[in-house]
Amino acid sequence: MVGPHRVVRFECVGKPMFQANCHCDGCRRSGGSVYASFAFVDEADLNIAGETHVYENLSDAGNTMTRHFCPRCGSHVYHSNSKAPSRLGVRVGLIESADWFQPQANVYASRRLPSTLMDPDMKAFDKMRS
Ligand SMILES: [Zn+2]
DSSP: OOOTTOOOEEEEOSOOSEEEEEOOHHHHHHHTSSSEEEEEEEGGGEEEESOOEEEEEEOTTSOEEEEEEOTTTOOEEEEEETTSTTEEEEEGGGSSOOTTOOOOEEESGGGOOTTOOOOTTSEEESSOOO
16 A cells, blocks of 8 residues: 655656756755756656645746655655746756756856855856746
């Protein structure tokens, strides 16, 4: 019998379309870290097993941000934005082997904590348009 608090597992079969670090307040709070790293993938490429707990809030642009958490351990697994609902941002820290991770941009750089270093050669956006 499967209990109500199964661990969430996921597997991605495609390559990420975008990789980024986010310094916004929501991402910092959802993971308890000073910023969050994401690999954005198409929902068709992400197989998720187990039910997630969902938390929604509005983005600066007024779109709904839906964050999915593992109900057993509380980890933030991924999120979607109602503006592009099929694009899922997976928290890179949860991926078993993520040596390939190479962020292409820092988003919400305006919300970065002063002690967080950013690669000056990487694109930085003060906000996010979606
Ligand atoms: Zn964020």
